[in-house]
Amino acid sequence: xxxxxxxxxxVRDKRAPRETPEQLRARIPGWGADLDPAxxxxxxxxxxxxxxxxxxxxxxxxxxxxxxxxxxxxxAFVTPVFGTAQPLRGLSGVVRRFAYRRFSEGxxxxxxxxxVGDRIDAWGSHLRSFASGPPDVPASGLRSELTRGGLxxxxxxxxxxxxxxxxxxxxGPWVAGAAVTWTGARRLVRALRR
Amino acid sequence: MRAMxxxxxxxxRVEEKDVPAIEHPNDAIVRVTLAAICGSDLHLYHGLMPDxxxxxxxxxxxxxVVEQVGSSVQxxxxxxxxxxxxxxxCGSCWFCARGLYSNCHNVNPNATAVGGIYGYSHTTGGxxxxxxxxxxxxxxDVGPVPIPDWxxxxxxxxxxxxxxxxxxxxxxxxxxxxxxxxxLGAGPVGLIAAQSSWLxxxxxxxxxxxxxxxxxxxxxxxxxxxxxxxEYDDIVVELKKQTDFLGADVVIDAVGAxxxxxxxxxxxxxxxxxQGGSPVALNWAIDGVRKGGTVSVVGAYGPIPxxxxxxxxxxxxxxxxxxxxPVKRQWPRMFEHVRxxxxxxxxxxxxxxxxxxxxEAYHVFSAxxxxxxxxxxxxxxx
Numbered sequence: 001x002x003x004x005x006x007x008x009x010x011v012r013d014k015r016a017p018r019e020t021p022e023q024l025r026a027r028i029p030g031w032g033a034d035l036d037p038a039x040x041x042x043x044x045x046x047x048x049x050x051x052x053x054x055x056x057x058x059x060x061x062x063x064x065x066x067x068x069x070x071x072x073x074x075x076a077f078v079t080p081v082f083g084t085a086q087p088l089r090g091l092s093g094v095v096r097r098f099a100y101r102r103f104s105e106g107x108x109x110x111x112x113x114x115x116v117g118d119r120i121d122a123w124g125s126h127l128r129s130f131a132s133g134p135p136d137v138p139a140s141g142l143r144s145e146l147t148r149g150g151l152x153x154x155x156x157x158x159x160x161x162x163x164x165x166x167x168x169x170x171x172g173p174w175v176a177g178a179a180v181t182w183t184g185a186r187r188l189v190r191a192l193r194r
Numbered sequence: 195m196r197a198m199x200x201x202x203x204x205x206x207r208v209e210e211k212d213v214p215a216i217e218h219p220n221d222a223i224v225r226v227t228l229a230a231i232c233g234s235d236l237h238l239y240h241g242l243m244p245d246x247x248x249x250x251x252x253x254x255x256x257x258x259v260v261e262q263v264g265s266s267v268q269x270x271x272x273x274x275x276x277x278x279x280x281x282x283x284c285g286s287c288w289f290c291a292r293g294l295y296s297n298c299h300n301v302n303p304n305a306t307a308v309g310g311i312y313g314y315s316h317t318t319g320g321x322x323x324x325x326x327x328x329x330x331x332x333x334x335d336v337g338p339v340p341i342p343d344w345x346x347x348x349x350x351x352x353x354x355x356x357x358x359x360x361x362x363x364x365x366x367x368x369x370x371x372x373x374x375x376x377x378l379g380a381g382p383v384g385l386i387a388a389q390s391s392w393l394x395x396x397x398x399x400x401x402x403x404x405x406x407x408x409x410x411x412x413x414x415x416x417x418x419x420x421x422x423x424x425e426y427d428d429i430v431v432e433l434k435k436q437t438d439f440l441g442a443d444v445v446i447d448a449v450g451a452x453x454x455x456x457x458x459x460x461x462x463x464x465x466x467x468x469q470g471g472s473p474v475a476l477n478w479a480i481d482g483v484r485k486g487g488t489v490s491v492v493g494a495y496g497p498i499p500x501x502x503x504x505x506x507x508x509x510x511x512x513x514x515x516x517x518x519x520p521v522k523r524q525w526p527r528m529f530e531h532v533r534x535x536x537x538x539x540x541x542x543x544x545x546x547x548x549x550x551x552x553x554e555a556y557h558v559f560s561a562x563x564x565x566x567x568x569x570x571x572x573x574x575x576x
Contacts, residue, residue: 008438009484015438017372017397028392028417030536034527035371035395041527042365042520046292053295054269054336055285060300061266063218071303079303081218081284081332083310083320086247096245105307111498114244114317115467122202122241125248129201139204141557148554148564158404158424159454162461163561169465170204 070100092121123177138171196573197326198552200250203241206556208549211251214322214330219266222334224276228351229324229549229571230255232280233381234494236560237451238315242467242496245304245316253571254280254312255355256324257347260334269335276338278331279521280355282310282321285336296518301332307497309518317497325552327573337522342529349532351570352382352539359492359519360386360448361528361537364394366490366515367444372397376433376442376482377418378475380408382542382568383492384448388416389537391446400436402429402478404454407565415541423455433482441484449475450493463500470496477503483512491516545569 008014024031037043060080067087069078088097099113129136144150154160199209214223235252237243260274270276283290283298289309290298301310302319310332313323323329331338341350349357360383369375375391377384380403391399400419401412409420421436423429434441451471452464455478463472471494479489480503489512507514531537544567547555552571559569 007440009440014440019397021371021395024392024397030531030534031392032371032395033531033534033536034365034390034393037368039527040365040394041524042293042362046294048292050286050291053283053285053290055290055333056266056268056335057286060284060286060333061219069303072305074306075303079300081282081301081310082303083316083322084217085251085320085322086249086316092247100304105305105497108498111244118241118244118246121248126202134207136201136205139557140201140206141553141555144554144558144563145561148558150561150563153561153563153565157562159562162454162457162465165461165465166204 070097072100072105074104074106090121090124092117092124095120138174139166195327196549197251197322198253198549198571200238200246200252201248204239206239206252206553208552211326213328216262216264217330218332219264220333220335221264222260222267222270222331222338223262224256224258224278224324224329224331224338225261226256226258226324226327226329226573227275228257228347229253229573230351230356231325231555231559231569231571232355233383233452234314234450236556237471237494237496239556239560240452240464242451242464242471243315243317244497247316247320250313250315251322251326252313253323253325253329254314255351256312256329257341257351257354258324258329260338261328263334267334270338275341277341277350277354278312278324278338279358280311281337281518281521282312282319282332283336284333290336293520293523294517295520295522297520305497311518325549325571325573327549339522339525344533345529346540348540348543348570352543352568353525353528353532354521355519356382356568357386357537357539358521358524358528359383360388361390361524361531362517362519363387363446363448363490363492364390366492366517367391367394367446367488368513368515369394369396369444371395373443374398374400374437376445376479377401377412378445378447378479379403379449379493380405380412380420381448384446385411385416385542385567386537386539387446387448387492388412388418391444392417393531393536400433400442402433405562408567411542411567415538429455430478430481433478437484441487442482443484444488444490445479445483446490447475447479447493451495453493459501469500470498471500473500473502476500480507480510480512483510485510486512488513488515492519494518542568543570547571549573
């Protein structure tokens with residue numbers, strides 16, 4: 001018998017479990033129902049059973065490609081089925097297409113360019129929204145701060161101190177954008193007056 | 195139709211969009227009757243996922259009624275009530291033939307590392323999602339399944355991702371009888387992972403979070419012991435104490451990219467997007483599991499590198515297991531568990547928002563206001 005003051009990690013066996021299987025079975029609905037790995041649907045990881053999937057083709061018929069579809073250069077071709085939502089367009093489309101054509105998924109540049117494309121897309125859309133409406137706002141759904149207990153919900157939460165960063169992260173680029181626009185416009189006006 | 199639309203980080207609204215059309219002979223168009231917002235939708239909402247385009251409609255957890263089918267569809271008929279796995283998959287590629295439906299190679303031209311997912315950016319294929327009145331469902335003979343008559347709609351919608359992912363996460367842990375299992379995160383995935391760990395014979399299940407309402411739900415719904423990490427100077431040390439200094443046999447990361455608990459990682463990963471997410475939970479998992487143990491990762495991370503403590507994982511001889519969930523593979527067994535009351539997905543639903551209030555729904559879920567654990571979206575509610 002080992003010294004009970006020595007924790008399990010330092011001796012051969014774990015201490016006796018707190019509850020027996022019978023106690024657990026009585027307390028927990030379904031305890032042990034999947035004890036046998038054979039009852040677990042993802043065991044083993046690879047299970048060859050193509051006849052069970054519902055597919056009635058060896059290779060799927062190809063979806064018509066109405067406009068050139070960007071693809072990862074790690075693919076041999078555009079997959080037979082693909083999403084057609086929000087096709088590439090504008091400057092963000094140029095950046096994204098370059099990211100796909102030039103860099104594999106293994107290159108950080110691929111992902112960073114896609115994020116740059118995302119920000120260009122977002123700011124282009126924000127600017128267009130001011131012309132065509134409804135105008136974008138820095139963050140949506142903020143009314144719920146009043147209707148769903150914004151302060152009450154955060155009371156005592158450690159992540160509340162991180163939430164104070166949100167206005168900086170969200171509104172910061174808008175403030176910077178407004179400052180740049182204001183400064184640029186003022187300089188332009190001054191230049192025109194000379 | 196009315197659809198949720200992404201307008202940039204932290205900005206969503208409802209807009210009028212065209213009803214989707216059949217684009218492939220095995221497509222179906224489904225009228226959405228119930229959808230949900232997933233924790234991983236928040237990664238898109240916060241601008242963490244590369245190639246998330248303005249105008250994209252999110253939503254990979256939805257059920258509905260078949261409105262239209264393509265010419266080659268054999269297994270579904272107009273009017274069928276269906277639940278649709280979040281994975282889009284062909285059923286015939288090398289990966290699908292072996293049950294890796296979440297890794298299908300025939301549906302996502304934008305990336306080889308991830309399969310197709312509804313409403314989850316162009317990195318997962320560029321498909322609009324189900325937080326809308328209608329959605330295009332590719333490979334209708336492969337993915338969707340008629341909802342059993344006995345099944346509650348709220349259970350059905352949660353089985354399309356969150357519940358299936360929790361169940362899958364427990365399986366990835368390779369739990370043996372009597373194991374001590376730690377679940378990081380008491381969100382929807384973590385709650386079902388905790389319930390599922392018992393089904394696989396766990397001797398103890400401990401759930402770690404810091405939100406009181408979620409920890410209470412872990413106790414009441416999943417019969418788990420709970421640890422509020424805010425109450426400890428170092429949660430990893432507490433995990434060691436709780437496990438007689440062995441560490442847990444299995445740790446399940448049910449948090450993913452938006453983890454809190456470490457200011458530097460959180461700011462770098464979540465606020466400034468300098469990583470593919472904040473790997474706080476994953477690092478706690480690596481530290482908190484015993485040597486030779488298993489870490490199961492079902493929390494989602496982006497494709498950009500993250501500061502993960504890989505050296506400790508090596509030195510401890512860990513098994514790291516992870517994947518996006520092949521949902522349909524889980525269903526037959528899960529249906530039995532739900533019917534028998536062993537798994538209770540709808541017990542975690544706290545909020546139901548009309549689609550028209552989608553901006554409020556995202557903000558409430560993101561900021562975890564009003565005790566929100568799982569919000570559903572009702573496309574046709576007034």
